[in-house]
Every structure is written in C-alpha cells, then in structure tokens.
Amino acid sequence: MRYAGIDGRILRESTGFTKFRDAEALLIQRRNDIKEGKQPEVKRISNHTFNELAEQYSKWAERQRSYKSKHGFINQLAEAFGSLPLRRFNSMLVEQFQTERTQKGNKPATVNRLVATLKHMFTKAVEWDMVEEQTLKRTRKAKLLEENNRRLRYLSKEECKRLINACDKHLRPIVVCALNTGMRKGEILDLKWDTVDLRHGFILLEQTKNGERRDTHQRHNERGSDERHKAS
Numbered sequence: 474m475r476y477a478g479i480d481g482r483i484l485r486e487s488t489g490f491t492k493f494r495d496a497e498a499l500l501i502q503r504r505n506d507i508k509e510g511k512q513p514e515v516k517r518i519s520n521h522t523f524n525e526l527a528e529q530y531s532k533w534a535e536r537q538r539s540y541k542s543k544h545g546f547i548n549q550l551a552e553a554f555g556s557l558p559l560r561r562f563n564s565m566l567v568e569q570f571q572t573e574r575t576q577k578g579n580k581p582a583t584v585n586r587l588v589a590t591l592k593h594m595f596t597k598a599v600e601w602d603m604v605e606e607q608t609l610k611r612t613r614k615a616k617l618l619e620e621n622n623r624r625l626r627y628l629s630k631e632e633c634k635r636l637i638n639a640c641d642k643h644l645r646p647i648v649v650c651a652l653n654t655g656m657r658k659g660e661i662l663d664l665k666w667d668t669v670d671l672r673h674g675f676i677l678l679e680q681t682k683n684g685e686r687r688d689t690h691q692r693h694n695e696r697g698s699d700e701r702h703k704a705s
Contacts, residue, residue, distance in 0.1 A: 487516070
C-alpha cells in the first residue's frame, strides 16, 4: 500500500494480507493515524539469502514428524540456491530448477517434494518477515509436475524368496517385514519392541506418514499364501 506521511512524503508498506478487504482496512487505519498526527512505523525487511532461510526453516522443521526426509530436501535446496537473495525468486527460477532436476534423472514425485518444501519455506519466510508476500506469490505460480503413480509390477512368490535369499543377514529381517506388511522403510527402521505383537501377528504404528495411528497384520495370514507381494 502507498500513502502520504505526516511530512507529506510517500510511504510504501506491505500490508501482510492476501485479501483486498483486509489490506484496505489497514490502509484506512494508517490514513486515520496520519490525520491524528501519528507517524506509522513502517516495517523494513532486510535482504535475506536462501541460506539464511534454510537455517531458520531447518530449526523450525525439527518438531515435524517428517523431519528426516524434509531435512534432506532442505539441504538439496540450499545446495541449489545457496546465497541467492530471496527477493530474486520467481516462477521461472523454480521451473528452471524443476527442469534441471528432471534432466539429472530425478523422478517427478521427488522433484515435487522438493518444490513443495520450497514453497512452504517461502510461506514461513513471509511469516518471519524475511521476504515480502509478493515473492511468495511469484514462487507459488510454479506448478508441480505430473506424477505417474501406477504400480508397474508385482513380485511373485518365487521372486520374493529369491530376493530374501539374496539379502545380507542384517537386511533380511527388514525385507521380510516389508514384504509381509507393506510398511515403509522409515516405519520399519523406527520400530520398537513394545509396538510388536508376535503372538497375534500384528504391529502397531503410532506415527505414520499421514499422522494417523494404524496397525498392520501379516498379509499372508489374512489374504492367503498365493497372493503376489507388492514390489516397493
């Protein structure tokens, strides 16, 4: 918004709102303050770099369940953008990043996770007064890539046996658990004995990817030994 101060000089200020009605209300308040002889304190945002945002966002993300994977995304983004000023970001810059990652062999789903993390980082940057909302709007215009989520094929019972036999000793229990339950790698590696019921054949997952609690049973006990196992 733009308005004249007490001394007549034109002041420019970001309202911090996304709705026109809210921004208009703040402008009216500023003008009323000027009429009453009150000089508004205009918020000035420093020219922060992406590395500074990555550092702050990484600290904030430590409280999230998905911090392990998100931390990796943050590091990859920091390597790509480093000391680039936040105000330089726009949809073209993000789209160029998508193209570069795709050309390097990254799958669309992986690129989308990176871009989604990037967009949320800028959302927090606006909240933390590290960049203006206009930059966030430009960054959000970049669309996610189309993902192909079709299951290409499944392992047969014989293939499952060969896979297990080919595993090193320390990997075998992990693979067997994945084949019989469909659990994700992170869920298996985070297992504790107090959530495993060997007597009744199920595992209780307290924290899943979508934040919901669920239990998983051995698939071959429920669906028959002839069913093919999904390859992950």
